[in-house]
Amino acid sequence: MKLKQILMCIGLLACPLLKAQSQPDSEQAYIATVTKRSDKILAELQIADSVKYKRVREIMVKQYSDLNKLQKSEEQTEQKRAELHKHYVSQLASQLTPAQVEKIKDGMTYGVLPVTYKAYTDMIPTLKDEEKSQIMSWLTEARELAMDGGSSEEKHKVFGKYKGRINNYLSGRGYNIQEERKNWEARMKAFKSNGR
Structure with a gap:
């Protein structure tokens, strides 16, 4: 056995023999x-x-x-x-x-589409039907792409990109997203404090 192979197999370098054996187990x-x-x-x-x-x-x-x-x-x-x-x-x-x-x-996709859609409609109860439709369309598109993501992080990253698009769209339609979020949080807090 050559020095490189010895170093690999005692853990000082990656051992191809161990790697080959561990791959089926990891699969x-x-x-x-x-x-x-x-x-x-x-x-x-x-x-x-x-x-x-x-x-x-x-x-x-x-x-x-x-x-x-x-x-x-x-x-x-x-x-x-x-x-x-x-x-x-x-x-x-x-x-x-x-x-x-x-x-x-x-x-x-961890239920991100229905949760996010509900969050937007709860946060901004004055959304028009066409705005709701656009939000659903983009979230559906995001879900289709996110399904093919290899990791949870990758899937959430796809949705994050589309949430940014939705926020920009809503801002362009005259909604103040920060203000809407604050009002929504206040409504949720009041709802919880009333014991519901």
């Missing part, structure tokens, strides 16, 4: 993690048919795994990501109702 751990995550998301759908449940879970786990591999690959392209997304949504749609597919999308 199995990742699959176990995304399987649990998929089960948690699917629990809300209450799918009674166990065969369908397992089929949908396999689709979800494969998507997580494919996105993880793509993120690690040298040739990460937006086109490949878009193809994976389109195929994934198509597979889900072949097994589930549109409402169930929406729940999976929300689950994969």
